Amino acid sequence: MAETERGRRILSTDRLELREMTRQDLPALRSILQDPATMTHYEGAFSEDMVESWLTRMLQRYRDDGYALWAVELKDIGEMIGQCGITRQPQAETTVDEVGYLFHRDHWHHGYATEAARACRDFAFNQLGVETVWAHVRDTNLASMNVAIRLGMTVRTRFVKHYRGVEMPHLGFAVDREHD
Numbered sequence: 162m163a164e165t166e167r168g169r170r171i172l173s174t175d176r177l178e179l180r181e182m183t184r185q186d187l188p189a190l191r192s193i194l195q196d197p198a199t200m201t202h203y204e205g206a207f208s209e210d211m212v213e214s215w216l217t218r219m220l221q222r223y224r225d226d227g228y229a230l231w232a233v234e235l236k237d238i239g240e241m242i243g244q245c246g247i248t249r250q251p252q253a254e255t256t257v258d259e260v261g262y263l264f265h266r267d268h269w270h271h272g273y274a275t276e277a278a279r280a281c282r283d284f285a286f287n288q289l290g291v292e293t294v295w296a297h298v299r300d301t302n303l304a305s306m307n308v309a310i311r312l313g314m315t316v317r318t319r320f321v322k323h324y325r326g327v328e329m330p331h332l333g334f335a336v337d338r339e340h341d
């Protein structure tokens with residue numbers, strides 16, 4: 162039962178464990194999505210309703226696509242410190258696979274986002290058979306651009322997202338699967 166409550170295990174890295182989120186993760190999710198500094202590039206902290214629908218959307222994506230953002234736990238303390246994973250995202254006239262990462266502010270600057278995102282990039286290539294992994298980054302979000310660069314990504318395109326009533330210029334970073 163404990164395994165079910167914690168959500169299905171997906172992958173692990175040296176320091177991190179990635180697993181599906183469950184409703185038990187709402188407090189940890191709130192501490193990330195309701196922190197104004199963390200959510201600067203999403204136009205501010207989420208309301209309770211927005212946190213609920215964020216989680217509901219992820220649980221639906223697990224069912225529909227088999228993947229979405231997962232909970233990232235620090236193995237040392239066994240606590241959720243962030244979210245990272247792969248989601249299907251619209252881009253121009255098509256849909257692409259995007260790596261996403263949002264971490265609790267207490268756990269920035271330790272390399273955890275890059276460690277988790279690298280593992281998700283490789284999961285997309287090796288388990289999902291994806292040819293190109295994208296990262297959609299708002300043009301103000303330098304920390305996120307640096308994660309994309311650490312994943313070996315380059316800028317491929319620019320586009321504008323309309324979110325929370327705001328026009329947000331974005332850069333489309335991507336990396337292609339290597340073939341033997």
Ligand SMILES: CC(C)(COP(=O)(O)OP(=O)(O)OC[C@H]1O[C@@H](n2cnc3c(N)ncnc32)[C@H](O)[C@@H]1OP(=O)(O)O)[C@@H](O)C(=O)NCCC(=O)NCCS
Nearest residue numbers: 199202262263264269270271272273274275297298304305
């Ligand atoms: C984007 C975000 C996840 C980046 O987090 P981050 O901690 O800066 O990213 P990394 O995991 O790559 O960590 C790199 C830092 O850890 C340091 N570091 C320390 N120990 C390290 C280790 N063992 N290995 C690698 N880096 C290490 C690096 O020197 C670097 O430091 P710096 O940021 O001071 O230059 C974080 O800023 C965030 O959650 N932002 C809010 C949500 C968001 O905007 N998400 C992106 C949406 S597109």
